[in-house]
Amino acid sequence: MxxxxxxxxxxGAGPVGLALALQAARSLPDAxxxxxxxxxxxxxxxxxxxxxALSLGSVQLLQRLGCWPRDAAQPIREVxxxxxxxxxxLGGLAAEVRLRxxxxxxxxxxxxxxxxxxxxxxxxxxxxxxxxxxxxLCSRFGAPVAALKPLAxxxxxxxxxxxxxxxxxxxxxGVFSEQARKAVVHDYQQTAxxxxxxxxxxxxxxxVERFTRQGPLALLxxxxxxxxxxxxxxxxxxxxxxxxRELNDAQRLAVIGSLLPNDPAVGVGTPxxxxxxxxxxxxxxAERTLVEGRSVRIGNAAQTLHPxxxxxxxxxxxxAFELVLALKEARDVPAALRRVEWSRAPDRxxxxxxxxxxxxxxxxxxxxxxxxxxxxxxxxxxMPWAKTLLARQxxxxxx
Numbered sequence: 001m002x003x004x005x006x007x008x009x010x011x012g013a014g015p016v017g018l019a020l021a022l023q024a025a026r027s028l029p030d031a032x033x034x035x036x037x038x039x040x041x042x043x044x045x046x047x048x049x050x051x052x053a054l055s056l057g058s059v060q061l062l063q064r065l066g067c068w069p070r071d072a073a074q075p076i077r078e079v080x081x082x083x084x085x086x087x088x089x090l091g092g093l094a095a096e097v098r099l100r101x102x103x104x105x106x107x108x109x110x111x112x113x114x115x116x117x118x119x120x121x122x123x124x125x126x127x128x129x130x131x132x133x134x135x136x137l138c139s140r141f142g143a144p145v146a147a148l149k150p151l152a153x154x155x156x157x158x159x160x161x162x163x164x165x166x167x168x169x170x171x172x173x174g175v176f177s178e179q180a181r182k183a184v185v186h187d188y189q190q191t192a193x194x195x196x197x198x199x200x201x202x203x204x205x206x207x208v209e210r211f212t213r214q215g216p217l218a219l220l221x222x223x224x225x226x227x228x229x230x231x232x233x234x235x236x237x238x239x240x241x242x243x244x245r246e247l248n249d250a251q252r253l254a255v256i257g258s259l260l261p262n263d264p265a266v267g268v269g270t271p272x273x274x275x276x277x278x279x280x281x282x283x284x285x286a287e288r289t290l291v292e293g294r295s296v297r298i299g300n301a302a303q304t305l306h307p308x309x310x311x312x313x314x315x316x317x318x319x320a321f322e323l324v325l326a327l328k329e330a331r332d333v334p335a336a337l338r339r340v341e342w343s344r345a346p347d348r349x350x351x352x353x354x355x356x357x358x359x360x361x362x363x364x365x366x367x368x369x370x371x372x373x374x375x376x377x378x379x380x381x382x383m384p385w386a387k388t389l390l391a392r393q394x395x396x397x398x399x
Contacts, residue, residue, distance in 0.1 A: 005136070006031040006327070009157045009165040011145050013037035015052070015115075015313060016299035017171030018122035020320035022065050025129050025137055027328050034138040035126065036159050041141035045123065048116035051194070051232035053207075053220050053310040055110045057396040058317045062118075067125050072117040074221045075108035077101045077205030079394075080268075082261055083374035084212045095374030096261075097381045099391045109395060112207075112220045112232060148295055155294040166294065167333050169323065171316070173300030176283040184286040184352075188359050190215050192307060193235040193244050195277040196222065197256070202229040202269025209308075210259055211373055214238045215362045216308050217259050219268070229269055234307055236282065236362070249274050282306050284356050290344060291337045296323060303352055306359035311351050311394070318397050319344060347398040 006028060010021045013035050021035050039045075053076075054062075062068040082096035101109050130137040140159055148168055149156040155168045176187075197219065208219040208231075215236030222230040235256070237244055244252065253271050260268050286303040290296050299316025323340050330336035361369065380386050 006167065006333070007154075007165045008033045008327075009155075009163070009168040010035045011037075011157070011168060011170045012172035012299075012301065013039070013119075013123065013126075013139075013141065014171065014173055014299070015118050015122060016173070016316040016320050017169070018119065018126050019062065019065065019067075019317055020169060020171060020298065020324060021126055022067070022122065022129065023321060023324045024327070025126075025133075026065075027324050030136075031327075032136045032138075034140060034163070034165070036140045036143055036145050036157070038144035039141065041127075041139065046116040046120040048114065048119065050115035051112060051220060051222075051234075052115055052118060052313055053110060053112050054317075055311070055314040055395045055397075056106055056108055058314045059108070059111050061317055061321055065122075065125065067118075067121045069113065069117050069121050072223070073111040073113040074223045075101075075205055076110045076112060076207045076221060077108060078203070079109055079207045079209070080261070080266055081209045081377060082211070082266075083370060083377055084210055084259055094263075095377045097377050097387065097390075099387060099394075103384075104388065104391050104395075106395070108205075109207075109391065112222060150293040150295075167327075167337075168295040170295060170297045170301045171299050171320070173304075173316075175280055176285055176304050177281040179285050179300075179304060182285050183288040184284060186356065186360075187281070187283040188306060188363065189239045190236050190282040190306075190359070190362070191239045191242060191244075192280045192282050193233070193237065193277040194280065195233050196275040197231045197233050197271050198225075198273035199229040199231060199269035200272045201267075202231075203267030204229060206267055208260065208266075208268055210261065211362075211370075212259055213362075213370070214241075214243070216358075217256070218307070218310070219260075220310070228272075233274070233277070235277075236307070238363075239281065244277070245279070252277070282359070284352070284359070286348075286352055289341060290319070290348075291341050294333060294337075296337055296340060298323060303348060305352065305355045308358045309351070309355050309394070311355070314397065315348065315351055318347060350393075350398045 010017050079099040143159040145159045147158040154166050210217040218234040219231035298319035305312045326336040326339040
């Protein structure tokens with residue numbers, strides 16, 4: 001228990017920063033918390049259409065905060081991962097893995113929603129908490145942080161005016177191409193094309209990941225619109241030999257249809273319309289350590305990953321909640337930060353290693369590699385205990 005009120009600066013009012021600020025405000029009732037963000041407070045974030053994939057663990061954390069927008073989210077009931085042809089058969093099984101919420105005795109494996117649909121209620125909840133306790137909760141929207149300066153017993157945050165804090169939590173994310181390079185960096189020379197597909201038919205709540213020659217192709221279920229299924233598209237390809245950039249919409253639909261599983265039993269549906277696509281370069285950009293003096297990095301500020309496993313935001317939310325727990329139970333800030341560094345390492349590095357291996361594997365041109373990947377999927381499908389371990393890792397991280 002801290003003997004004097006703890007002063008915390010949270011830099012970044014995205015989903016990870018706001019979730020941390022809200023949790024800290026509730027779990028540390030004496031702490032003084034200030035949220036900094038470059039965007040003005042009156043900027044409408046609700047229409048930001050970027051897609052977020054959240055694990056069940058993340059959904060549960062947000063539910064406990066009272067900030068889960070249930071009506072805006074599409075639950076993921078099933079995940080289908082498969083190898084594009086040539087497929088490999090093992091004991092009569094296709095090169096695929098199917099994870100179902102019902103098999104894991106959970107209501108959902110996760111959920112999908114738009115960025116703005118999550119940030120808007122988180123920000124509203126934070127502003128309401130600030131109004132209720134203005135003596136200890138504060139916002140500095142429209143105030144980009146220019147510098148952090150280490151002090152003997154704290155840290156100075158410069159956002160136009162220098163302020164002293166006991167701890168600065170850096171939660172500003174960003175995408176790989178716009179970030180300053182961290183300690184562990186690898187450019188995968190891949191591009192992610194993202195947008196929205198409209199599907200004819202298809203199974204509600206089905207998420208699909210297809211391992212193609214150039215990279216993973218993923219469909220994440222969205223709430224239906226006008227009676228038709230929709231899915232967020234993440235299509236990863238070789239940046240040097242990009243097969244997507246010069247295609248028109250009809251050609252893109254045809255290629256996507258040829259890459260997706262055509263087995264009616266899978267239930268993907270038929271792509272019939274596609275939105276304009278945006279391109280994002282992909283890479284790994286991670287810090288070796290989360291902590292530096294009295295500052296700690298969480299979320300994309302600590303590690304930006306390839307989207308092959310869709311775990312970046314989930315990792316960041318686990319960073320945030322573990323940090324608040326450590327501050328709640330520790331006697332001083334250094335002890336709390338040592339605990340966070342130690343406790344988060346297994347989950348962080350397991351996810352970094354797994355996504356890095358998968359992402360790099362799509363750049364290798366070894367003979368038989370696609371068949372080996374298909375063999376691994378088929379073997380995993382044949383072992384229920386292994387599927388359960390994988391599902392639990394995806395839902396809750398490494399514990």
